[in-house]
Amino acid sequence: xxxxxxxxxxxxxxxxxxxxxxxxxxxxxxxxxxxxxxxxxxxxxxxxxxxxxxxxxxxxxxxxxxxxxxxxxxxxxxxxxxxxxxxxxxxxxxxxxxxxxxxxxxxxxxxxxxxxxxxxxxxxxxxxxxxxxxxxxxxxxxxxxxxxxxxxxxxxxxxxxxxxxxxxxxxxxxxxxxxxxxxxxxxxxxxxxxxxxxxxxxxxxxxxxxxxxxxxxxxxxxxxxxxxxxxxxxxxxxxxxxxxxxxxxxxxxxxxxxxxxxxxxxxxxxxxxxxxxxxxxxxxxxxxxxxxxxxxxxxxxxxxxxxxxxxxxxxxxxxxxxxxxxxxxxxxxxxxxxxxxxxxxxxxxx
Numbered sequence: 406x407x408x409x410x411x412x413x414x415x416x417x418x419x420x421x422x423x424x425x426x427x428x429x430x431x432x433x434x435x436x437x438x439x440x441x442x443x444x445x446x447x448x449x450x451x452x453x454x455x456x457x458x459x460x461x462x463x464x465x466x467x468x469x470x471x472x473x474x475x476x477x478x479x480x481x482x483x484x485x486x487x488x489x490x491x492x493x494x495x496x497x498x499x500x501x502x503x504x505x506x507x508x509x510x511x512x513x514x515x516x517x518x519x520x521x522x523x524x525x526x527x528x529x530x531x532x533x534x535x536x537x538x539x540x541x542x543x544x545x546x547x548x549x550x551x552x553x554x555x556x557x558x559x560x561x562x563x564x565x566x567x568x569x570x571x572x573x574x575x576x577x578x579x580x581x582x583x584x585x586x587x588x589x590x591x592x593x594x595x596x597x598x599x600x601x602x603x604x605x606x607x608x609x610x611x612x613x614x615x616x617x618x619x620x621x622x623x624x625x626x627x628x629x630x631x632x633x634x635x636x637x638x639x640x641x642x643x644x645x646x647x648x649x650x651x652x653x654x655x656x657x658x659x660x661x662x663x664x665x666x667x668x669x670x671x672x673x674x675x676x677x678x679x680x681x682x683x684x685x686x687x688x689x690x691x692x693x694x695x696x697x698x699x700x701x702x703x704x705x706x707x708x709x710x711x712x713x714x715x716x717x718x719x720x721x722x723x724x725x726x727x728x729x730x731x732x733x734x735x736x737x738x739x740x741x742x743x744x745x746x747x748x749x750x751x752x753x754x755x
Contacts, residue, residue, distance in 0.1 A: 412438040414445035419607035421449035421458045428464030433473045434521045436492045442525070443499050450507055457509040459604050460525065461597075462516060465537070471520025472496065474547065478714045481705050493552070493701045494752060496521060497694045500554045501754045504528040504690050509610040513601060514538050515594050524553025527587065528690075531614060534579045534588035534621070535597050543574035545674040547717050548709030548725065550700055556685040557693035562586065564630060565637035571678040572642065573666050577626075584624035590614045591621035629659055636660065642667070642675050643732050671709040671725070672732045676740045684744070691754050696744060698752035703743045 413424040423442055425432035449455040462468040472492065480489040503510060503525060512526035515535025523542060526532055542551040542559075551559060551571045559567030562585050570577070582588035592600055596617050603613040626633075636648040646664055653661035667675065677700060685693055704710050708728045716725035729735050 409437075411435060412441050414441055416449075416452075416455060418605040419454070419456045420605045421445060421452075421455045422601075422605065423458065423460040425460070425462045425469050428462070428466065430473070431467035431470035431517060432462040432464070432522070433470055434496065434525070435473045435476065436495060439492065439495045439499050443495065443502060446499075446502055446506065455508070456607065457511060457604060457610055458506070458529075459511050459513065459601060460529070461513040461601065462522075465516060467517040467522070468512065468514040469519075469522025469525065470517045471522055474520070474549070474714055475718050478711050482711065486705050489705055490702060493698060496524065496553065497698055497752060498754055500524045500528055501691060501694050504554065506530070511604060511610060511614075513597050514588070515597050517541075519543060521553055523555070527558055528554055531590065531610065532582075532588045533590045533592050533597075533600065533614060534582055535592060535594040536579065537594060538579040538582060538588065540577040540582055540587055541574055542570055545572065545670040545678050546574050546713065548671040548674055548707075548711070548713030548727070549704060550674055550677045550697075551681065552697045552701060554690065554693060554697075556681045556696050557688060557690045560682050560686040564634040566626070566630075566633065568637040568645075568679070568682045569633045569663075571682050572637070572645065572670070572675055573663055574670070575663075575666070580621040580624040581626040583621050584627060590618045592617045593619055632657060632660060636663075642672075642679050645679075646732075671713060671727045672729055672735050673707070673709050673727070673740070674713075675732065676735055676737075677704075677743055680740060680744065694754060695752045699745065699747055700743045702747060702750065 411427050413426050415422050427433060449458060477489045509531060510529030511531040512529055513533050514526060516537045517539050518526060519541045542555055544551050559571050566585055579591055583591050600613060600617050632652060637645055639645040639648050649660045649664035712725050716722055
């Protein structure tokens with residue numbers, strides 16, 4: 406497969422410009438794209454003529470909807486798990502490179518940003534949200550887990566919003582993204598091209614973004630903040646569900662909806678995600694990425710990831726058969742096992 410046009414990395418004016426160029430696949434990442442982006446970023450970091458990096462997605466639907474999950478499960482089913490792990494290893498290294506990038510790193514996000522797309526935008530210095538911005542980390546719904554640095558980023562969101570995002574996979578639109586700090590600026594979609602040109606022309610990054618920024622309007626999540634903080638601060642996933650159920654009994658329709666949503670997710674994935682957010686509060690970024698590589702190295706040997714992708718992306722019947730099927734049937738020791746060291750196979754980040 407020729408990945409040469411899947412991503413375009415080029416110097417334009419003062420900018421290193423990255424265009425994710427798979428619009429029909431919602432700009433989903435593959436290994437070739439990750440490797441090419443890494444090469445470009447490493448070169449631009451040392452190039453004094455490049456004073457900022459600008460990242461955008463081709464087409465009008467998506468910035469980047471994630472990694473090419475269907476392909477990764479196909480590799481796993483074919484016994485080519487090492488190849489799948491090569492993707493995650495390089496993707497996580499790229500996330501770490503972006504987190505410590507020495508120059509302004511500006512993502513222009515005017516569409517879907519999920520999973521792997523979050524990993525190549527959230528950890529950069531500037532996340533500019535257009536009107537079509539739509540963020541989610543929906544991994545627990547496909548038997549996976551919030552990765553690409555979510556272990557570090559989610560616990561650092563206000564209150565219990567990180568736990569809420571991890572366990573529900575709920576979609577976050579622009580005003581809420583600005584409220585939570587997922588986006589640093591809101592810009593009208595019609596001005597995204599103008600912003601890009603000004604950045605290419607070398608105008609000061611902060612000045613360009615401040616000048617184009619607009620008020621994104623009221624943030625719907627603000628009305629639910631008290632409920633989310635009260636319920637998602639509980640000591641386990643079952644305890645969170647009990648608090649939501651109690652709130653629903655007292656008349657909170659939103660609490661009932663959230664509880665029902667969570668109960669459709671993989672019990673194993675929910676328990677892993679809960680532990681990620683709990684443990685991630687005390688981890689630095691490299692430790693968080695190493696933790697995620699430990700988890701993915703076990704997930705690929707399990708059942709729920711393949712079943713979740715089958716039900717969501719392949720057969721599309723929306724009826725995954727999780728194993729185990731309930732939180733009560735899940736042995737806590739099993740969850741701990743996902744976090745154990747990998748010895749010589751640990752993720753190495755330079």
